[in-house]
Amino acid sequence: MVPLELAPAAIRQLRPDLVVAVGSIVPDASDLRGLRRAVDSIGAELAYWLHDDPYEFDYSFKAELTADIIFSNDSWAVHHYRHGNVHHLPLAASRARHFRDLVPVAGRETVVFFCGVAYPNRVALIRRADAVLSRHPVAILGTDWPSDIRCATNRRLTPAEMTDHAADARLTLNIGRDLDIANRRFALPPATPGPRTFEVALAGSAQLFFATGLEICDAFEPGREILLVDGVADIARAIEQALDDPAAIQAIAARAQNRALREHTYTERAARILDLCRSTIALGGLSDAPERPRFATARR
Incomplete structure (x- = not known):
């Protein structure tokens, strides 16, 4: 190389x-x-x-x-x-860089984790979910987050830190980016989940995937290997499940990690x-x- x-x-x-x-x-x-x-x-x-x-x-x-x-x-x-x-x-995802041994979900300090640049679509969702997320130990990190979003902190993470944070979270939010660098000719919408989807699965965190298409279902089975969300109400329900039934969230994380090891x-x-x-x-x-x-x- x-x-x-x-x-x-x-x-x-x-x-x-x-x-x-x-x-x-x-x-x-x-x-x-x-x-x-x-x-x-x-x-x-x-x-x-x-x-x-x-x-x-x-x-x-x-x-x-x-x-x-x-x-x-x-x-x-x-x-x-x-x-x-x-x-x-x-x-x-890379087994050498992103794989982490599964630890019990019930013992994880962070309830919800997200890391990324504050693109407009992400800001809109996190702003709507701020009241729900702020009631729990969460880590919403990255750059350019507006000061009015209480649950978010402007802090960059290295790839290793991102993986460690995901491994220590009961749930990890997965929100795709909305930033075209050079996509004016056809204005193509993205269809395939990004690499973070596979990296977080390998790290051993259950994911809340903000679904904008159905291709995620080819990579992970909804409900068993990944949780699809469409808004604040879905996020709130997932948090409640993570707190009340950590064994179910643990099982989702384990199945996703095994699927990632086999296929991704x-x-x-x-x-x-x-x-x-x-x-x-x-x-x-x-x-x-x-x-x-x-x-x-x-x-x-």
């Missing part, structure tokens, strides 16, 4: 069969043509795994012009690419990349070969 600016040299040295570039293609400084030339010089194939669809979809033409294979984190965005080889590949780790996503690429690229029989082909990953 190397930064994008060092990828061409690494590609020529390693001579992989497949190069997977992970990240954003928006920055003008990203030398995608140099990456393409390096891949062509050794006869390899180039795949992009784009993780900010649909928020940056106006720049999709860069991927269409330079990639052999495109993986998009968003299922709805996939249908709008003008490219013959596009696949849906959600982000995931980056190991699983990497296997999916190879499965999809097998039909396009002659990789020499991955499953039967004594040695796996060499791969290079470029990231921003």
